[in-house]
Amino acid sequence: MQNVKQMISRLVSFDTVSSKSNLDLISDVKAYLLQLGVQSHLVPNQDGSKANLYATIGPNVAGGVILSGHTDVVPVKDQDWSTDPFKVVEKDNRLYGRGTCDMKGFCAIVLALVPEMLSANLKRPIHIALSYDEELGCLGAPFMIKEMAKNLPPIDAVIVGEPTDMQVAEMHKGVYGMTIHVTGLEAHSSQTHLGVSATRYAAKIINFINDLHDELVANPYEGLPLLPNHSTLNVGIVKGGIADNIVARDCSFTCDYRVLPQEDYNIVVGKIDTYMAQLEAEMKAKHAECSITKDVIWTPGFAAPKQDVAKSLAMRLAGKNETIGVPYGTEAGQFQTDGGFSTIVCGPGSIDQAHKPNEFIELSQVELGIKFVRDLIAHQSS
Ligand SMILES: [Zn+2]
Known part of the structure; x- marks a missing residue:
């Protein structure tokens, strides 16, 4: 336990807020593993300011x-x-x-147990x-993930x-995050006939999205371990216009679409895209340089198959006979x-404490996490 606590303190001491580089932490982990004789592979981002790290313990x-x-x-x-x-x-x-x-x-538990992995007789x-x-x-x-899939021998499970x-x-659920930008034409607010209001068109799209959301609510999926058991659409940020007396040229907004893994996001997104194309044509008819554009970040949802190696392994290691959705x-x-890996989600601590001030993990959860990894070591050694 002491080693794990020290490792948690060590990792937390690096300020790796997502807007900053994680390289100090990564090189510390790399040095730690190297000291134990374990080689790491780094997969940096495009400008080299951040990196993923993966490493193999036991026979490859x-x-x-x-x-x-x-x-x-x-x-x-x-x-x-x-x-x-950070302390x-x-x-x-x-x-x-x-x-x-x-x-x-979780990362610290895994890293602190590397010496135990090394001294165990890992067969896999x-x-x-x-x-x-x-x-x-x-x-x-x-x-x-792409590199691991290419470079590593076949994987049984990802936890x-x-x-x-x-x-x-x-x-x-998956997250289809949209940022929509509406570009209209400025005019004096007393002469609306000379402008194309970006806020007006953005509002139309937002209304359309809200109606789609209500359709999703009205058509839930039964029997899913997810709450709510339907996909959701939420417009989180709206920014538009610069003055009361100007027809707004620009308006942008974000829309977070949380997609059930059972649902094809193209259906809802297709409706939004079609509607936006229709509005864009209408705007362009008034002024050719008007536009509606969309940026997307897509993070896929996740559902384990009924029969699944990672699922049954995690259930065995965690001593559970049922699963949940998150x-x-x-x-x-x-x-x-x-x-293409069999994958499951299971780790210590409660999401109730995540992202909040005074975030904490219960020591009892750390202990369960340690037991889980130790049991995995035994499993990979048999
Ligand atoms: Zn997280």
Whole structure:
């Protein structure tokens, strides 16, 4: 336990808020592993300011299990912390600090147990996968996943250690994040006939999206472990116009579409796109340079098949005979679709404590996490 606590403090001490580089943490982990004789592979981002890391412990043969975590954390700015978020404080059987729960706790458990993995007689490997930019929409992991799929012998299972209270999560929604930009034509507000109002057209699209949302609500899926059991559309940010007396030239808004894994996002997105094309044509008829554009970040949802290696392995290791769904997104869908790996989500800590000031992980959860990885070591050694 002491080693694990030290490792949690060590990882938390790196300020790896997603807007910053994670390289200091990554090189520290790389040096730590190297000291133990384990080589790491780095998969950097385009400008080299961040990197994924993966490493193999045990024989490089088929049947490996990937333990996956992200190294970035959400911001602490404007949050009311009673302690330094990047210094772990132990109090009331809890470890406080940014990332203790989401999800440096899990990463630290895995890293602290590497010496035990090395001294065990592993017959099949345990691979460690650490990503960046998960909190920005799982932007970093796909590059690493593709490399792992190409370079590693066949994988049995991936365990994504996001906080589930050590329950086995077999389902979550995908996130189709849109930023829509409407460009109109400025005019004096007393001469609306000379302008094309971007806010007016944006409002039409937002109304259309809200109506689609209500249709989704009216058509839930029965029997899913997800709440709510339908997809959702939410316009989170709207920015438009610069003055009361100007017909707005620009308006942009974001729309977060949380998609059930059972649903094809193209159906809803197709309706939005068609409607926007129709509005754009209408705007262009008034002024040729008007436009409606859309940027997208897509993070796939995740649903484990009925019979699944990762699912049954995680249930056995965690001692559970049922599974849950989780409301948040993870990299699990990417491991499943980009890597073709059997994947499950299971890790220590509660999502209730994630992303909040005074984030913490219960020591009892850390203990369960340690037991889980130790049992995996035994499993890979038999
Ligand atoms: Zn997380």
